[in-house]
Amino acid sequence: EDQVTQSPEALRLQEGESSSLNCSYTVSGLRGLFWYRQDPGKGPEFLFTLYSAGEEKEKERLKATLTKKESFLHITAPKPEDSATYLCAVHSGGSNYKLTFGKGTLLTVNP
Amino acid sequence: EPEVTQTPSHQVTQMGQEVILRCVPISNHLYFYWYRQILGQKVEFLVSFYNNEISEKSEIFDDQFSVERPDGSNFTLKIRSTKLEDSAMYFCASRADRVGSYEQYFGPGTRLTVT
Numbered sequence: 001e002d003q004v005t006q007s008p009e010a011l012r013l014q015e016g017e018s019s020s021l022n023c024s025y026t027v028s029g030l031r032g033l034f035w036y037r038q039d040p041g042k043g044p045e046f047l048f049t050l051y052s053a054g055e056e057k058e059k060e061r062l063k064a065t066l067t068k069k070e071s072f073l074h075i076t077a078p079k080p081e082d083s084a085t086y087l088c089a090v091h092s093g094g095s096n097y098k099l100t101f102g103k104g105t106l107l108t109v110n111p
Numbered sequence: 112e113p114e115v116t117q118t119p120s121h122q123v124t125q126m127g128q129e130v131i132l133r134c135v136p137i138s139n140h141l142y143f144y145w146y147r148q149i150l151g152q153k154v155e156f157l158v159s160f161y162n163n164e165i166s167e168k169s170e171i172f173d174d175q176f177s178v179e180r181p182d183g184s185n186f187t188l189k190i191r192s193t194k195l196e197d198s199a200m201y202f203c204a205s206r207a208d209r210v211g212s213y214e215q216y217f218g219p220g221t222r223l224t225v226t
Contacts, residue, residue, distance in 0.1 A: 032213050043115075043202050043217035044154065087154065096142065096159040096167045097206060097213050103153050 002027045002092050004102035012108045016077045021105045023088030024070040033071050034099060035064050036087040044087055078109045113137045115218035117203050123224045127192050132221045134186045134203030141208040143186045144215060145178065147171070147199040154202065160186065193225045 003026040013019055025033065032051055036044035048057040050066040057064050061082065063074040073086055085106045089099040116135045124130050136143050145157040158168040160178055177189045186205075190197055200222050204215040 034214060036217075041200075041220075041222075043117075043219045046214045046216060049214050089154075091213065094167065096161065097215070098144070098156045098159055098167055098169075099146075099154075099215060100156070101154040 002090055002100040004088055004090055004100055006086075006088050006102035006105050008105060009103065010106040010108070012110065013075075013078055015079055015109055015111050018074070018076045018078070020075070021073040021086055021107070022070060023073070023102055025088075025090050027090050027092035027100075029092055030090060031093060032091045032097070033066055034089045034091070035062075035071070035073055036089065038085045038087055038104065040085075047086075075107070078107075080109045080111050083107055083109045115203055115205055115216055117201075117218040117221050119221060120219065121222045121224070123226065124193055126195060126225055130190050130193055130223065132188045132190075132201050132203075132223070134188075134218055135184050136186055136203065136205030137207075137216055138184070139207065140205035140216075142206040142215075143178075143180070144204040144206075145188045146202045146204060146217075148202065148220075149199045157188075190223075193223075195225050198223055198225045 005024045007022045035047040038044045048064040053068045055066050061076050065072045085104040087104045089101045091097045118133045143160040148154045158172045159166045175191045179187050200220045202220045203218045206215045
């Protein structure tokens with residue numbers, strides 16, 4: 001059974017203070033790792049897909065990286081509007097691409 | 112930009128009643144999903160739907176649940192006899208049938224409250 005563990009559960013940063021969120025996974029064969037952003041009371045918003053170890057993707061202040069056991073979401077010089085829960089999900093097989101999610105990291109960026 | 116829409120945003124129902132949650136996936140997508148998120152817990156997969164049939168379902172998706180694509184745009188989740196533990200946010204998602212594009216796009220969710 002696929003498992004996804006995210007750490008830390010919560011992270012509080014000052015505006016401009018860079019940091020990283022971790023997603024470790026256990027799957028029988030990774031077919032894709034996905035990062036989503038979720039605001040309170042809203043649906044997950046797609047950020048990145050990573051498929052193979054060594055792959056990196058960037059979007060504004062966010063950069064996602066992937067190794068064979070974990071993924072990192074690096075946040076550079078965050079702003080208060082980056083405050084949200086960041087979810088990691090994996091897909092390990094089958095044509096349906098059902099996602100297995102972690103519990104998420106609640107990021108708060110103070111001005 | 113195309114997006115997944117869901118109605119209603121909030122549904123309150125009494126235990127034992129039937130509810131139907133509605134979704135309009137992105138128009139050129141062919142894979143459809145329902146997930147749920149109980150307050151404070153993980154987003155959990157319920158069911159996937161492709162080519163007018165269920166392609167995979169989780170243990171949560173028992174005989175009380177059903178899905179349907181009644182026309183070319185809507186995708187519905189029905190719970191026949193709601194229980195207190197069905198209270199959760201229900202998210203619909205859709206995905207394109209395109210090689211190299213496997214991300215799912217989620218709707219804003221329906222908050223279901225069973226009293």
